[in-house]
């Protein structure tokens with residue numbers, strides 16, 4: 799079975815295919831591949847090694863009222879189908895409005911965000927639309943879009959832990 803992106807990332811159908819194949823006695827192995835997240839790192843110049851990274855499905859982010867660390871970048875997946883249990887092919891603008899409302903509470907309406915779509919082709923540029931939380935609901939979103947929310951503040955080190963670390967002996 800071949801699918802796009804990394805079949806281990808947000809891809810229930812691949813995981814279910816592996817599960818069923820194994821249950822029927824076949825040997826099945828999931829092979830990693832380049833995820834849209836890998837493309838995002840390269841296209842937006844985001845290195846998760848710098849300040850970490852938070853990842854959520856957009857519906858999960860809203861329903862469970864996730865509280866992100868505002869000093870760590872956030873990537874939200876499946877922003878076109880917020881609250882939907884079936885794929886309709888139509889971008890759910892109402893869901894985007896709810897997402898914008900929640901992000902506004904957390905980051906403020908003027909905070910910059912990026913609607914990102916890696917090129918699905920080996921050639922051709924990615925779609926990178928810079929917008930703000932306030933304008934998210936009217937941004938150009940497709941079924942392939944992810945949302946990158948940059949950090950809103952700097953990380954603050956804990957001086958006590960920093961001191962303990964610098965005084966450690968081997």
Ligand SMILES: C[S@@+](CC[C@H](N)C(=O)[O-])C[C@H]1O[C@@H](n2cnc3c(N)ncnc32)[C@H](O)[C@@H]1O
Nearest residue numbers: 803804807808833834875876915916942943944
């Ligand atoms: C079912 S998940 C599949 C993810 C896939 N397994 C991967 O590794 O990229 C679909 C979601 O992945 C993200 N996605 C898929 N293709 C993308 C692309 N070309 N650019 C940016 N995000 C993408 C979007 O958030 C989309 O709603």
